Amino acid sequence: MTESFTDLHERSANKENFSHLYEIVTSRENILLAYRTMKSNRGSKTP
Numbered sequence: 001m002t003e004s005f006t007d008l009h010e011r012s013a014n015k016e017n018f019s020h021l022y023e024i025v026t027s028r029e030n031i032l033l034a035y036r037t038m039k040s041n042r043g044s045k046t047p
Contacts, residue, residue, distance in 0.1 A: 001029050
């Protein structure tokens with residue numbers, strides 16, 4: 001996913017418009033990355 005986000009960042013710096021972002025956001029890889037990031041956050045008081 002890092003490569004995808006890096007590519008999107010570089011393209012956005014060039015003022016490109018995007019389509020099909022929903023597919024990237026809802027991809028299994030992105031959901032798992034978000035879950036791992038939230039789970040590793042030890043500062044959260046939420047169980």
